[in-house]
Amino acid sequence: MQEILQQTTWQEWLGVVFSVFQVLLARKNNSNNYLFGIAGISLSLYVMFFAKLYAEFTLNLYYLVMSIYGWLYWKFGKKQKETAISETTNQEKMITAAIVIGTFSLFWVFLTRFTDSDVPIWDSLVSAFAWAGMWLMARRKIENWILLNMSNIVAIPLLIHKGLYLYAALTAFLFIVAIFGYLEWRKIINRKWSLRNL
Template identity: 90%
Template sequence: MMQEILQQTTWQEWLGVCFSVVQVLLARKNNSNNYLFGIAGILLSLYVMFFAKLYAEFTLNLYYLIMSIYGWLYWKFGKKQKETAISETTTQEKFITTGIVMGTFILFWYFLTQFTDSDVPVLDSLVSAFAWAGMWLMARRKIENWVLLNMSNMIAIPLLIHKGLYLYSILTAFLFIVAISGYLEWRKIIKSKNVTVAE
């Protein structure tokens, strides 16, 4: 079984997964260079997702590409030409996040059911909707990004297994664990910053 899985796995999957692992580990460590590895992994994932007929995830990866470039620049320079600090979402950002989730789900679901041969339009749309919102929050260095990304991961794991993309499903399970760790790490950073301000 394992040998069969390995034989079915393309070099694009292997390399894309490796870049993605490095990216998420750097993101957990609050390293802005995570986006550079992310961009390399995304380009390979675009190829894989297209041929797996996961069209919403293909589009999601295009969005990842744009947000990764934006995120790298925002993390590096921010609004005042210095790295943006980690923080919690404001009320306005929560409304925007909810709008992104609902809006992208409806758009993807409609597109997939009307214009593609997707056999998993609901799940594919949900994965992308939560991930779009999570990436937007990550680009703005908001701690809640990890929660949204993990909601996407929970849905993506069985979806990727269904599509035979076992290496990506293992990567996604790994990302789920790292996201929990990332949330806890970022929470410590916020707490230490608040203690410093209080002093």
């Protein structure tokens, strides 16, 4: 255990700390989660590149863009007021499926043909589900938690395989938080429906 802790870089430690704050704030429906996310993502870019997790590196670039977009969307939305949590529409479900299939295909082709990745399928799967989940989170859709946990369940053994134990522990923590995040957001939606039906 001590050897694992000694091998962990300060970038990984700090990236994990910022990411923990980000997900706890997201669970509480606090739009400032994105500010911590931007800091954590910036550090994760460095770590993932040197671990040769190129799809996850690209995923973190996407996270960075979506975090900026998400913060602005959560704060101002379409009508210059904070956007409410909601469920995905049928059109958004189709877009989500297209994101998963499209990003998996693109990453798999890129990783197998142009990189020295030894885990192209798993790295592509993690990224595909996470890309779709992050898009849903930025739009404040409850199903984001489901897609993100599909990514998490694949990412945990992948990160252990790569020796990124701290990120694996963070991902296991994120998996648990996502379950509670889904339940809390479901309560908010149910409360909104109850008030509407009064």
